[in-house]
Amino acid sequence: MAMFFSYLYVHVPFCIRKCKYCSFYSLPYDRDLEKLYIKAILKEIEIMREIPHLLKTIYIGGGTPSCLDIHNLEKLLLNLRKNFKTTHNIEFSIEINPKTVDMQKLDLMRDFGINRLSIGVQSFNDKELLFLGRIHNSEDAINTVKLSLNKGFKNISIDLIYGIPCQTLRSWEETLNKAVNMDIRHISLYELSIEHNTKLAKEFSSKKFSLLSEDDVTYMYEFANDFLKDKGFKKYEISNFAQKGFQCSHNISYWLRKPYLGIGPSSHSFIDNKRFHNPSDLFSYAETLLNGNFAWIYDYSVDKVEGLKENIFLGLRMKEGIILKKACxxxxxKNFEKEKLLTLSGNKVRLTDKGMILSNEIFARVLLHIENCPVCKQE
Ligand code: SF4
Structure with a gap:
């Protein structure tokens, strides 16, 4: 297969302050580091534009891309636009956080063709936002959504978190209610998890809070499913809900295992059936590029068995399901079908709503089967 990609991810590694629950690679925002980052990523763009491509989507994520200084943001957008060929109806997304954007930045984003905003709202409850260590309150979040709408962005997504220890079903319902009343098109729901090496993990081990019960958390997810369905947001993936025509094409490309290129420190790429990642460390990332080399570090080739496994744990996340040809x-x-966790119709496999809740368990069991089954490996 020739090298070619249609999806581009751009990682911006800075945040104003680390949220308590976050384990992603990000650095505290710093002007000198930002300069180094911009220098390096412009070099990476110059190198990567040589790979054959026609972009259907660009997704700038982080970190907090919106915390970049406006002139550096302009440089980045200008260089992306200048160096990569795009389709006329490209989906061009950027993640923004309340308190890090103003009218000028939003104007700039729109003028460079960004047509989808993903806003890290997380909750419309101040107590919960404080618990999570977010830099904004609910009013800031509402103002950011309003400002974005005023600036003409018609495709706005927000992220929300459920399962926060101080959250109640009532406050969750209030958050969901505020979300659907704001003329947004897409909502991503994430269950709060306690990741290693986070402030939350430390607080948890020193017993500063206790977790909600598994039943309560599951109920919150189920409640949101019904609530959002009722309000016209259809679930198209385990964590993602959209109004008709507003599904995120970029993220769908990951679940469908389309070739994509990631640039920026710690980004991942999937090209020519091989997986790569860039160094997480900004300094080694920048040094490699400024010496004129690819920052890519080869991970592994995706052979047939690996491809089958990926198809399970990525493709099956989608409501649409996947086609499987392996009889074994x-x-x-069929075991899962009996438990009403998935449906089988010919070669088509889909998780049920119950299956989506238990997806991790299902994926683990299926992957173990593939690993131990010589027939699956050979077929
Ligand atoms: S803003 Fe996003 S990337 Fe940055 S620390 Fe918070 S959750 Fe992590």
Missing amino acids: LLNFL
């Missing part, structure tokens, strides 16, 4: 595996999946 289809036979194995």
Whole structure:
């Protein structure tokens, strides 16, 4: 297969302050580091534009891309636009956080063709935002959504978190209610998890709070499913809900295992059936590029068995499901069908709502089967 990609991810590694629950690679915003980052990523763009491509989507994520200084943001956008070929109806997204954007930045984003904003709202409850260590309150979040709408952005997504220890079903319902009343098109829901090496993990081990019960958290997810469905937001992936025509094409490309290129420190790429990642460390990332080399570090080639596994744990996340041709595996999946966790219709496999809640368990069992089954490996 020739090298070619249609999806581009751009990682911006800075945040104003680390949220308590976050384990992503990000650095505290710093002007000198930002300069180094911009210098390096412009070099990376110059190198990567040589790979054949026609972009259907660009997604600038982080970190907090919106905390970049406006002149540096302009440089980045200008260089992306100048160096990569795009389709006329490209989906061009950027993640923004309340308190890090103003009218000028939003104007700039729109003028460079960004047409989808993903806003890190997380909650419309101040107590919960404080618990999470966010830099904004609910009023800031509402103002950011309003400002974005005023600036003409018609495709706005917000992220929300459920399962926060101080959250109640009532406050969750209030958050969801505020969200759907704001003329946004897409909502991503994430369950709060306690990741290693986060402030939250420390607080948890020193017993500063206790977790909600598994049943309560599951109920919050189920509640949101019904609530959002009722309000016209259709679930198209385990964590993602959209009004008609507003599904995120960029993220769908990951679940469908389309080739994509990631640039910026700690980004991942999937090209020519091989997986790569860039160094997480900004300094080694920048040094490699400024010496004129690819920052890519080769991870592994995706052979048939690996591809099958990925198809399970990525493709099956989608409501649409996947087509499976392996008779042995289809036979194995009948066990889950009996438990009403998935449906099988010919070669088509789809998780049920119950299956989506238990997806991690299902994926682990299926992957173990593939690993131990010589027939699945050979077929
Ligand atoms: S803003 Fe986003 S990337 Fe930055 S620390 Fe918070 S959750 Fe992590």
